[in-house]
Amino acid sequence: MEITTQNLTAHIPITAKQLTRTVKTILKSFHIQKGFLSFVFVNSGKIKSLNKKYLKRSYVTDVLAFDLLSEPQPRRLEGEIFICVPQARRNAKFFKNTPKDEIILYIIHGVLHLLGYDDHSAKDTARMREKEKIVMEILRKKKVIR
Numbered sequence: 001m002e003i004t005t006q007n008l009t010a011h012i013p014i015t016a017k018q019l020t021r022t023v024k025t026i027l028k029s030f031h032i033q034k035g036f037l038s039f040v041f042v043n044s045g046k047i048k049s050l051n052k053k054y055l056k057r058s059y060v061t062d063v064l065a066f067d068l069l070s071e072p073q074p075r076r077l078e079g080e081i082f083i084c085v086p087q088a089r090r091n092a093k094f095f096k097n098t099p100k101d102e103i104i105l106y107i108i109h110g111v112l113h114l115l116g117y118d119d120h121s122a123k124d125t126a127r128m129r130e131k132e133k134i135v136m137e138i139l140r141k142k143k144v145i146r
Contacts, residue, residue, distance in 0.1 A: 001027060001077075002036045009085045012041045013099040022104055025144050026111050026135055027077070035077040036068070037114075039107065047084040062087045063106040065113035072116075081110035104145055108135045 003020050014022075023037060042050075044060045051057045051064060061084065068078040083106045085099075092102040112128055112135075119125040139145045 001032065001034060004036075004038045005041070006038065007041045008046060009041050009043045012085055012103065013088075014103050018100075019107070022107060022139065022144050023111070025139055025142050026108060029135060029138050030111075030115060031075055032077050033075045034073075036079075037077060037111075038080045039110075040080065040082045041085050042082055044084055044086045047082055047087070050082055060084060060087055062091065063110045063113075065110040067114050077111070077114050079110075079114040081107070081114070083107070083110070101145065104139070105132060105136070108132050 001024065003023050005016050005019055019039060023039075027033075047062075047064065048058070048060045051059065051061050054064070054066070063084070064082040066080045066082075068080060069076070083103060085103070088102040088106060089099050091097070092099045095102070097105075109128070109132060112131055117124070117128045117131060119128050136145070
């Protein structure tokens, strides 16, 4: 599994090494062995622009995930995940979380989207939130996060 990162903002609260370890642990928990994931850390203006261009929504969001596979393949993911660092900082403050943990939550959220989870309805959102909690607990048990 190839994992790349690109930082288009001033500072992100997670190192490339921490991100890679986190992503590999997440993928292993879903039995994903092959593929390519790119994580792009952006500012509010960039994520708003992407959200408007691709989803026709004119507002800042926390994470956008783009599936790059033409059709689903077992044990394989290919995608690009955009994470808004300023939004992570705002939400971390609001939810009394650390910016790093908020970024990790967005990483999980983006991967779940690539795995087919969505949050378009209340039922789907609840299912996705439950899966996020399970994955966060796996990361804690494996001592990837505190």
